[in-house]
Amino acid sequence: MALILILSFLGAFAIIALPLVAAGGASTKRSKQVMTAVDAALGSAQRVDGEGIPDLRKGEKLSSIPWLNQTLLNLHMMQRLQDMLDQSDLNWTAGKLLAASGVCALVPAYLVQLHYGNVSPALLIGLLTGSAPIAWVLRRRAKRMNLFVKELPEGLDLMVSGLRAGHSLISVLGLVANECPDPLAQEFKACFEEQNYGLELKAAFDNLVRRVPVQDLKIVTSAIMIQKESGGNLAELLEKTSETIRQRFRLKRQIQVHTAQGRMTGLVLGCLPLFLGALLYFMNPTLMSVLWKTSAGIKLLCASGGLTLLGGLIIRHIVNIDV
16 A cells, blocks of 8 residues: 555656656756857857857868768869859759769660670770760750850840949849849859959959850950959940950851851761661671671771761861851
8 A cells, every 4th residue: 555655656746747847957948048149149158169150151062972072072073073063054963973974884884794795895885875964964064155155245235234324333243133034144143142242353253254164254354354453434345345245156157157067077977887887787687796796896896986986076176166
C-alpha cells in the first residue's frame, strides 16, 4: 500500500513539475534571446570569434559536394567553366556539367566496348558523346552573346534619349534594365545594382564585360570611361558608338553572305563520310565491319576521322573573318 502511495506521488510530481520546469527553461531561453537581441541593437553585445556575424559576401559554388567544391575552386579551368555556364544563363555548377559529360562519355563507351569488344572505337564514341554537353553549353552561350549584341544598339539609343532628357548615367543604366528585353536588361540590371550597392562604376563595368565578353560591349564601356575622365558630350558619344556597332553588324552579315558557300562546303564534307558509311553498312554490313573489327581498319577509321575534323576546322578558320 505504501509503495502504491509513493508511486502515485512520484507520478503526480512528474506530471506537474516537469512541464513547469520545461516552461521555465523555455522562458529562460526566450529571455536570453530577447536580451541578446537588445544588446545587439544597442551595440553592447560582444561576439567571440565572429560567431553570429552574417557573411554577406558572394561565395562561389562549383559543386554541391563540399570537398569537391573546395577541390574545384583550386583549379583555374573550373572557374572558367563556371563563367561559361553563367554566360549561358544556366543554373548549373561546373561539377554538374563535368558529371553530365562523364555519364555521356562512359555509358556509350561501355556499351560499344561490350558489343564489339574493342577499346579504340569505344574511346572514340565516348569522346564524341562526352563532349556533347559542353558543345551544347557553348552553343547556348554563343546564341545568348549574339542576341545581346543585336539588342545593344537599341539599348544605347535608349541611353542617348535618357541623357538628352536630363537623366544621369546611372539613371539611364536603370532605364535600360527596366525597358529592354533580356539578356540586355538582365546584364545591365546586375551592373546597375552593383553600382547602387557602392561598387565603383569602373569595377561594375569590368564585371559587366567579364559576364558578357563581346567586343561591342568593350567599345561601349571604354568610351564611357574615357568620357568620364576627359569630359565631353556623352549622349553624342554613345550615339556614334551605336552607329559604329550597327555598321559592324551589317558588315558581319555581308561577310556571312559571301562565305555561305564555304561554310556549306565544310558542312557537306564533314557529314558526307558519316552518311556514306551508314549507307554502306546497311547495304553490306560484313564489308563495313572490317573498319572496327580489324586493327588496320581501326587505324584507318581513326585517321580518316581526325583528318575530317582537321579539314572542318581549317575551313571554319578560313570563313570566320573577324570584323
